[in-house]
Amino acid sequence: xxxxxxxxxxxxxxxxxxxxxxxxxxxxxxxxxxxxxxxxxxxxxxxxxxxxxxxxxxxxxxxxxxxxxxxxxxxxxxxxxxxxxxxxxxxxxxxxxxxxxxxxxxxxxxxxxxxxxxxxxxxxxxxxxxxxxxxxxxxxxxxxxxxxxxxxxxxxxxxxxxxxxxxxxxxxxxxxxxxxxxxxxxxxxxxxxxxxxxxxxxxxxxxxxxxxxxxxxxxxxxxxxxxxxxxxxxxxxxxxxxxxxxxxxxxxxxxxxxxxxxxxxxxxxxxxxxxxxxxxxxxxxxxxxxxxxxxxxxxxxxxxxxxxxxxxxxxxxxxxxxxxxxxxxxxxxxxxxxxxxxxxxxxxxxxxxxxxxxxxxxxxxxxxxxxxxxxxx
Numbered sequence: 028x029x030x031x032x033x034x035x036x037x038x039x040x041x042x043x044x045x046x047x048x049x050x051x052x053x054x055x056x057x058x059x060x061x062x063x064x065x066x067x068x069x070x071x072x073x074x075x076x077x078x079x080x081x082x083x084x085x086x087x088x089x090x091x092x093x094x095x096x097x098x099x100x101x102x103x104x105x106x107x108x109x110x111x112x113x114x115x116x117x118x119x120x121x122x123x124x125x126x127x128x129x130x131x132x133x134x135x136x137x138x139x140x141x142x143x144x145x146x147x148x149x150x151x152x153x154x155x156x157x158x159x160x161x162x163x164x165x166x167x168x169x170x171x172x173x174x175x176x177x178x179x180x181x182x183x184x185x186x187x188x189x190x191x192x193x194x195x196x197x198x199x200x201x202x203x204x205x206x207x208x209x210x211x212x213x214x215x216x217x218x219x220x221x222x223x224x225x226x227x228x229x230x231x232x233x234x235x236x237x238x239x240x241x242x243x244x245x246x247x248x249x250x251x252x253x254x255x256x257x258x259x260x261x262x263x264x265x266x267x268x269x270x271x272x273x274x275x276x277x278x279x280x281x282x283x284x285x286x287x288x289x290x291x292x293x294x295x296x297x298x299x300x301x302x303x304x305x306x307x308x309x310x311x312x313x314x315x316x317x318x319x320x321x322x323x324x325x326x327x328x329x330x331x332x333x334x335x336x337x338x339x340x341x342x343x344x345x346x347x348x349x350x351x352x353x354x355x356x357x358x359x360x361x362x363x364x365x366x367x368x369x370x371x372x373x374x375x376x377x378x379x380x381x382x383x384x385x386x387x388x389x390x391x392x393x394x395x396x397x398x399x400x401x402x403x404x
Contacts, residue, residue: 038305040069046076063111065329077126123182140183150206151189180224200231279320289337
């Protein structure tokens with residue numbers, strides 16, 4: 028297959044996560060002018076995850092979670108974004124992170140994995156592809172554009188007898204590869220180019236010889252950036268997107284998240300001529316964060332992508348305080364910068380947001396250890 032022409036501008040993107048928490052719809056519309064002003068030209072729309080399905084469909088109305096977008100609302104949102112030079116790319120989770128589907132009684136037979144943790148739609152059950160053949164085209168239509176993100180990360184196929192039977196005598200990645208190829212066919216038939224998360228090819232490099240080269244591999248690493256896991260994709264002839272995350276240890280971004288973003292911007296710049304299409308930074312799990320505390324980091328990420336380098340953070344936060352808050356007091360910018368540096372360590376935040384009593388005991392112990400090491404002011 029002939030490789031598509033490279034876009035005229037590198038992708039400078041943000042992923043939002045309405046699947047896990049759907050804000051008032053006005054919030055997303057109001058965010059668009061800021062994203063355009065801060066240098067973004069792409070928004071990934073992660074509307075489907077274990078916690079929810081934030082898009083209403085005519086073909087499967089039962090899937091929609093409360094406050095989901097209607098198709099007309101989605102069209103208005105995409106039109107508003109496009110008027111500001113922003114391409115909205117939907118992400119349809121087509122394997123893992125699909126508990127919002129399989130917890131419904133009519134789809135319970137497709138569940139694979141663990142109730143809490145990584146899970147999957149069973150790639151070996153015919154009803155899975157049948158469902159995806161309904162969902163993906165209906166989602167592709169209102170979003171338009173060149174791309175559709177098919178997810179495909181962090182799946183758990185353990186304990187599935189159907190998958191085990193298909194896997195007998197074959198490589199450990201065989202069932203996964205077949206499913207990716209099936210999803211790729213559906214996406215291609217919609218006239219879209221498929222993006223997928225790249226952890227499957229990082230775990231199974233043999234997939235690089237099996238998958239179509241027109242798939243865009245989104246390599247996500249949210250702290251360290253192991254180039255040795257990313258470079259093989261471009262060497263194999265794939266185009267990639269470098270994916271950091273501004274979502275820090277919950278509550279708000281931290282200095283490590285900004286460093287992670289700087290590292291991915293640098294890597295993408297160095298790999299541009301070899302196949303990097305750009306950078307998309309992720310804003311995951313909004314239910315764990317103070318929403319508006321993320322705007323400075325979102326602004327920083329967009330401006331750094333536009334500059335293709337790390338920014339002077341003292342100068343950036345000073346200017347942000349002036350532009351966003353109207354403050355000409357240099358102490359405001361300094362306080363914003365220091366806030367990202369002294370944010371509570373993950374262990375302390377986890378102690379406040381535990382999933383179980385056992386987690387609370389573990390988190391408190393970790394928190395005490397962190398305090399003893401002097402990690403808290």
